[in-house]
Amino acid sequence: MRRAMLGLLGAFSLSFAEPLAEPAQLWDKMYYIWLAISVVIYLVVFIPGAYFLVKYRYKKGSNEEAQHVHENPMLEVLWTIIPVIIVIYLATQSFAFYKTQRTAPEGAFEIKVTGFMWGWSFEYPNGKQVYAFFNMFEDPETKSYLPFDKIPDMAKAYIPAGVPIKVLLTSQDVIHSFYVQPAKVTEDAVPGRITHMWFKINQPGEYWAFCREYCGTKHSKMAAVLKVVPKEEFEKWYGEAIDNKQVSLNK
Amino acid sequence: MAVVGVHKPWFGASVKEWIFTTDHKKIGVMYGVTSLIFFLIAGISALGIRLELFQPGLQYVDEDHYNQLLTLHGVLMQFWWAVGIWGSFGNFLLPLMIGARDVAFPRLNALSYWLFFAASVMALLTLLPGSQIRMMWTGYPPFSLNDNAGPVAFYALVIHLLGAASLASAINLVVTNLSMRAPGISLKKMNLFLHSFLAMNVIQILGVPALAGAVTMLLLDKYFHTAFFDPARGGDPVLYQNLFWFYSHPVVYVMILPAFGLISEMIATFSRREIFGRTSMIFAIWGIAILGFMVWIHHMFTSGVPDWIRILFSYTTVLIGVPTGIKIFNWIGTLYKGSIRFTTPMLYTLSAIFMFLIGGLTGIPLGLPAFDIGIHDSHFVVAHFHYVLGMALTLAVFGGFHYWFPKLTGKMYSEFWGKVGLVLIMIGSNIFYFLQFIVGLEGMPRRYADYPAIESWIVLHQWQTFGAFILAIGVGIGILNLILSAKFGKKAPDNPWESPSLEWLIPSPPPPHNFDKIPHMPADWDPYNYEWLKKHKGNY
Numbered sequence: 001m002r003r004a005m006l007g008l009l010g011a012f013s014l015s016f017a018e019p020l021a022e023p024a025q026l027w028d029k030m031y032y033i034w035l036a037i038s039v040v041i042y043l044v045v046f047i048p049g050a051y052f053l054v055k056y057r058y059k060k061g062s063n064e065e066a067q068h069v070h071e072n073p074m075l076e077v078l079w080t081i082i083p084v085i086i087v088i089y090l091a092t093q094s095f096a097f098y099k100t101q102r103t104a105p106e107g108a109f110e111i112k113v114t115g116f117m118w119g120w121s122f123e124y125p126n127g128k129q130v131y132a133f134f135n136m137f138e139d140p141e142t143k144s145y146l147p148f149d150k151i152p153d154m155a156k157a158y159i160p161a162g163v164p165i166k167v168l169l170t171s172q173d174v175i176h177s178f179y180v181q182p183a184k185v186t187e188d189a190v191p192g193r194i195t196h197m198w199f200k201i202n203q204p205g206e207y208w209a210f211c212r213e214y215c216g217t218k219h220s221k222m223a224a225v226l227k228v229v230p231k232e233e234f235e236k237w238y239g240e241a242i243d244n245k246q247v248s249l250n251k
Numbered sequence: 252m253a254v255v256g257v258h259k260p261w262f263g264a265s266v267k268e269w270i271f272t273t274d275h276k277k278i279g280v281m282y283g284v285t286s287l288i289f290f291l292i293a294g295i296s297a298l299g300i301r302l303e304l305f306q307p308g309l310q311y312v313d314e315d316h317y318n319q320l321l322t323l324h325g326v327l328m329q330f331w332w333a334v335g336i337w338g339s340f341g342n343f344l345l346p347l348m349i350g351a352r353d354v355a356f357p358r359l360n361a362l363s364y365w366l367f368f369a370a371s372v373m374a375l376l377t378l379l380p381g382s383q384i385r386m387m388w389t390g391y392p393p394f395s396l397n398d399n400a401g402p403v404a405f406y407a408l409v410i411h412l413l414g415a416a417s418l419a420s421a422i423n424l425v426v427t428n429l430s431m432r433a434p435g436i437s438l439k440k441m442n443l444f445l446h447s448f449l450a451m452n453v454i455q456i457l458g459v460p461a462l463a464g465a466v467t468m469l470l471l472d473k474y475f476h477t478a479f480f481d482p483a484r485g486g487d488p489v490l491y492q493n494l495f496w497f498y499s500h501p502v503v504y505v506m507i508l509p510a511f512g513l514i515s516e517m518i519a520t521f522s523r524r525e526i527f528g529r530t531s532m533i534f535a536i537w538g539i540a541i542l543g544f545m546v547w548i549h550h551m552f553t554s555g556v557p558d559w560i561r562i563l564f565s566y567t568t569v570l571i572g573v574p575t576g577i578k579i580f581n582w583i584g585t586l587y588k589g590s591i592r593f594t595t596p597m598l599y600t601l602s603a604i605f606m607f608l609i610g611g612l613t614g615i616p617l618g619l620p621a622f623d624i625g626i627h628d629s630h631f632v633v634a635h636f637h638y639v640l641g642m643a644l645t646l647a648v649f650g651g652f653h654y655w656f657p658k659l660t661g662k663m664y665s666e667f668w669g670k671v672g673l674v675l676i677m678i679g680s681n682i683f684y685f686l687q688f689i690v691g692l693e694g695m696p697r698r699y700a701d702y703p704a705i706e707s708w709i710v711l712h713q714w715q716t717f718g719a720f721i722l723a724i725g726v727g728i729g730i731l732n733l734i735l736s737a738k739f740g741k742k743a744p745d746n747p748w749e750s751p752s753l754e755w756l757i758p759s760p761p762p763p764h765n766f767d768k769i770p771h772m773p774a775d776w777d778p779y780n781y782e783w784l785k786k787h788k789g790n791y
Contacts, residue, residue, distance in 0.1 A: 046605065
């Protein structure tokens, strides 16, 4: 339990150093702005509410009848205008962040990601492909998720660290949704359409991407692992001849 | 009001009388019993879901059965509990509150219930092997056209039957409300529950056709090979989402507005004073109802609609927070200088308000694309609407069950067990749904039967499951208390809450014809004028 709570705080670390992934830092900011405003609003409602409940509770002899207060037009106007200002501010702040969250930086590295029942294919600009089938992520016997180190390397999509990636998304069959956990971005993969998103992961490591639109039996195993490696290591992997074994797996 | 010529209470009727009845009270009870049974089925399927998520891996059910449980839980809770239960409160209370002997079209009313009943039977048929539906309550194509989703026809016909029932009932109750109010009950003096119920029915009339159209297109696509949603033949799957959410977002106000109405009734009665800012409360109801039709794109913020539309709808979406806030502020204002009695229904009401506040505040970021992009279709969303529907709505409904229990049965429930049930419900659901927010913020996608062994996720899921079981025990105690009290409870006075609202001025349980003669309400009467009742005690 304690760990979970720490995880909650840790997941949104306040540090202003280079973020783990982008544009997650904007999501974090939006989260904190909303959280602060919400906590204040909750208290502004809860504290007077609790005070009234104690003060005006029914007491034999002293508070048997309510007093008459019908309405207060000033108050009504006040608690209409102030919320309007707050929500307009929130929507406008979100507008400003969203523009950056949706616009991939110039010269981003383009990867085509296609969802299918059930798995993802990653197509790099030079034609290199990675297939992430659901059964590469599950233990053949228990059917539970494998840890990162047991997942075969060929199922992992290599991503260069610190390089903005623009993802062009589509689907072969039904609607899927591509969620990059560290970057906190989601976009649907819709058949017949090409949608887009971008992210940049600064710290090498292995990260999850999940399908977030319900797509049937193996929806909960429709994951992908993004293996983020330093640029040089990525160049090496990227330059390797296209692995025939991988291609044959496709057929 | 004295009653003449009544020999047995309205519920002392034979089975035949129940089946062929056109009495709004009996129909209300039948809606209530059906809704409650489906609430329990949906609740049990939720416990199955929670057990499966207790730890990573698949222990109790395989993915297909998990998806079936989740579809069942979603559809039943939405359509039978959150919407269906208002068939019960509305039918029972509307004629009593406006001084009418029945609704405008009693036989149409019976037809509405039996259509609802037919839909219920059809929903249960999907439990049979081979006809399981596994496409979630949203039923998005192209997935729902895939064989993996199960027989779409069942779903489409269930929606059509429910839709026909809702439309007939909505028209009936709007007409009743507008044209059958007894002399002296103006729109301004009408109970706030009736205002919200009126708005709810107007939303139903405007919205249901969109959903009916969407599922009809689904049916045609699946069985008659049309191509509304097939991109390979020029269709567009996102079209379905537009039609679906054009109804299915406003439907959340169909669910929650009458709950607001119940909260207003109960908080006024137990604070012994008129609702604070009554006029602005009525405007807020209609503000929510109208704005509710202008926000549906926020369900589709990641579905590939153009970015400028997402921004536009983010403004309309967050604006809904304003009338909703007005309602909460006015409820708190109602407590001011009241004389507050902490009965079980009042405690349910207060819990509903403070839980709705959490549900409402966590709804705002879902309308902000900059935030939604990170938690769309995650457990955060699930937690948000469980605070609203699973808590605020359900608490208000249970409060209403207790509040009108003496009216319905003429007996008093046990205060002690009523409060025990509430405390368990509050502890269980707060553990459950609050941790669901956190696991959602950490990225857990919704509708997952299994998840990777991420340490904090495991802990969070285990506590959620504990919470769910505490909640289930609380609900069990609450319902059992009501059932046992109906049989063994002490006799209740006609007006235990000393409310001047019209339904409390007649005997409990109400006589079959409600009113001996149509009441003429005097000018100084008002459903929230508690002093008036004191002055006229004995005359009414």
